[in-house]
Amino acid sequence: MDVIERGELTVVGLAVRTTNAEESDPARARLARLWQRASAPGAFAHVPGRLDENLYAVLTDYESDHHGAYTQVVGVAVRAVPKLPEGMVAVRVPAGPSLKIEVRGPMPGALIETWQQIWKQTEAGAQPPRSFRTDLEVHHGDGAEIYLSV
Numbered sequence: 001m002d003v004i005e006r007g008e009l010t011v012v013g014l015a016v017r018t019t020n021a022e023e024s025d026p027a028r029a030r031l032a033r034l035w036q037r038a039s040a041p042g043a044f045a046h047v048p049g050r051l052d053e054n055l056y057a058v059l060t061d062y063e064s065d066h067h068g069a070y071t072q073v074v075g076v077a078v079r080a081v082p083k084l085p086e087g088m089v090a091v092r093v094p095a096g097p098s099l100k101i102e103v104r105g106p107m108p109g110a111l112i113e114t115w116q117q118i119w120k121q122t123e124a125g126a127q128p129p130r131s132f133r134t135d136l137e138v139h140h141g142d143g144a145e146i147y148l149s150v
Contacts, residue, residue, distance in 0.1 A: 003128060006098040006147050009136070011056045012047050012082065013075015014038055015089045020066055020119070031072060035108075038074040046085055051077040057137035058091050065132050066119050093134050098147035111137070111144060118148065 014037055022028040037043060038055065056077055063069040073091045081090045103114045122130055128150040136147040 002100050003097055003150060004100050004147075006093075006095060006100075006136070008095040009056070009093040010078050010081060010090060011058050011073055011075045011093060012078050012084065012088055012090045013044070013056070013058075013073045014087065015071055015073040015091075017061075017069055017071050019069050034072065034074055044076045047076055047078065047088075048082045049079040051079060053140075055139040057139070058093055059135040059137075060091060060093075060133075062132040065130075066122055093136055096133070097128075097150050098136070099128065099130075099150050101146040101148070102143065103146060104143040107139075107143070114146065118146070 014034055016030040016034045018030045023031055044050070054077065056073075056075060058073040058075075059070050060073070061069075061071040073089060075088065078090075084090060101114060101118070103110050105113075131149045133149040135149055138145045138147070
């Protein structure tokens with residue numbers, strides 16, 4: 001894990017508000033449905049100005065820490081905010097120091113396992129401490145990278 005200076009980014013996509021406790025209960029979980037919608041062929045084909053073919057997940061608007069509510073936006077990175085397609089939002093991911101974690105292996109299992117390790121390390125007082133401002137996942141053909149704001 002390396003601390004890097006991550007640049008600013010704008011993501012246009014679909015959003016849900018949830019908690020980790022809700023996500024552990026299949027009856028209340030929202031993220032699987034969000035990812036199903038976002039992963040559908042052509043889900044973001046009508047979004048102009050895409051930077052690349054990656055899928056981005058922005059975790060933001062943290063109520064507190066990993067126990068509180070947060071918003072997750074899954075979408076695509078864009079050069080500028082276009083006229084938003086119906087049902088989509090735009091979120092700015094501010095530049096700043098981030099802890100970069102590479103995720104490899106079968107998805108979504110490898111990603112879930114990595115987040116569970118992150119939560120354990122957070123509970124144990126990992127350094128540098130997370131700021132719970134805006135975190136980012138970048139998904140691509142080789143896996144994903146998680147950028148935790150510190």
